[in-house]
Amino acid sequence: MEPANVIDEMIAYYRARAAEYDEWFYRQNRYDHGPEINQLWFDDVAQLEAAFSTIEPVDDALELAAGTGIWTEKLAKIAKQLTVVDASPEMIEINRGKLPNAPVCYIQANIFDWEPDRAYDLVFFSFWLSHVPPERLDAFLATVRQATRPGGRLFIIDSRFEQTGAARNNPLFEDEQTYRTRILNDGNAYQIVKIYYETEQLRKLLDKAGFDADVHFTDRYFIYASAIAR
Numbered sequence: 001m002e003p004a005n006v007i008d009e010m011i012a013y014y015r016a017r018a019a020e021y022d023e024w025f026y027r028q029n030r031y032d033h034g035p036e037i038n039q040l041w042f043d044d045v046a047q048l049e050a051a052f053s054t055i056e057p058v059d060d061a062l063e064l065a066a067g068t069g070i071w072t073e074k075l076a077k078i079a080k081q082l083t084v085v086d087a088s089p090e091m092i093e094i095n096r097g098k099l100p101n102a103p104v105c106y107i108q109a110n111i112f113d114w115e116p117d118r119a120y121d122l123v124f125f126s127f128w129l130s131h132v133p134p135e136r137l138d139a140f141l142a143t144v145r146q147a148t149r150p151g152g153r154l155f156i157i158d159s160r161f162e163q164t165g166a167a168r169n170n171p172l173f174e175d176e177q178t179y180r181t182r183i184l185n186d187g188n189a190y191q192i193v194k195i196y197y198e199t200e201q202l203r204k205l206l207d208k209a210g211f212d213a214d215v216h217f218t219d220r221y222f223i224y225a226s227a228i229a230r
Contacts, residue, residue, distance in 0.1 A: 002133045003179060006193060007112060010131060011087045013182060013190035014067070018090035020185050021068045030167035030185065044218040048157055049074075051216070051224055055155060058121035062147055064111055065128035069095035071157070075124055076102040083120070085109055111143075112136060119149035126157035129202075131193045134178065141209035148229040154211055156225040160218070161196055197223060 014021075024031045027038040052074060061079035066072050066086050072095055076082050085107045086092050092106050107114070111128075123144055132140045148154055167183070180194045197205075199215040206213040206227050213227035 002135050003191065006133065006179065006191060007110065009190055010192050011110065013184075013192055015088045015090050016184055016186075016188065016190075018068065018088055018094055021091070021094075022070070023185075024167070025070055040220055044221045047218040048222055048224055051226065052155065052157075054226070055122065055153060058153075060118075060120045061122040061124065062116070062120040064123070064125040064144075065131075066095055066125075067091050067127075069098040071124065071126050072104065073098055075122075076104060079103075079122065081105070083107065085111060085114055087111065112140070115143065116147035120147055120152060121149060122153045122155070123148045124155045127159060129156055129197070130158045130195050132195070133193050134195070137205070138209075141205065145210045145229060148211075150229055152229050154206070154213075154225070154227040154229065156202075156227075158223050159194075159196065160221055160223050162194070199223065 020029075023029045027033065027041055032038065052071075055078060057078045059080045061075050061081070062083045062085070063072055063075055064085050066084040068091055072082070072084055076099055080103065082102070082104045084092070084095065084104055086095070087108065087110045089108055092108055096104070096106060144154065162180075178193060178195055179191055181189055182192055183189045199217060202223065202225055203213050203215045206215075206225060210230050211227035212230060213225050215223065215225040217223050
């Protein structure tokens with residue numbers, strides 16, 4: 001059963017994490033595990049970027065839970081118009097600062113309350129599906145399908161397992177499953193949802209939601225899916 005207020009706590013977590021989020025992705029400070037381990041991470045990121053590069057330019061794209069704009073910058077290069085949805089004003093501020101002249105429309109909203117007002121050629125989200133509580137998964141994927149035009153494309157990136165990019169001083173509790181503890185630079189701890197998917201499991205979920213999907217692992221850290229809406 002979903003703990004009370006876990007969605008509010010995740011929003012608070014990402015608001016507080018905005019200033020350090022890029023440190024996680026770029027392997028800095030607490031997330032720097034040394035040149036050898038860092039290189040494994042960046043090699044896997046290169047695999048994600050290669051898969052992403054197969055997406056053809058589109059007129060209208062949507063990014064959910066866009067965060068600080070790491071992938072927004074790439075989406076803005078292939079979309080004539082890009083809509084970005086995120087619950088954190090701090091994340092949106094950083095994201096907007098990276099793309100001051102790009103054709104991006106920003107929407108601050110809790111994704112579980114937000115509904116698309118049209119269907120897009122491309123829907124994208126990274127490191128978000130794993131945060132969707134099991135009780136909300138079907139409804140969330142229904143919203144994603146609603147937001148993707150028939151024949152449109154969905155692209156998903158996420159973590160492959162619990163150790164993906166963990167901070168050096170953030171202990172991982174083996175007895176935690178769906179609801180896990182995360183500690184930020186300031187020492188404050190938050191409970192978040194974090195669920196890891198196998199490739200066939202994710203493919204079946206997307207099939208049920210109305211997508212034909214190819215799902216793959218990178219060599220070590222990530223899972224990604226490229227899908228077409230039926």
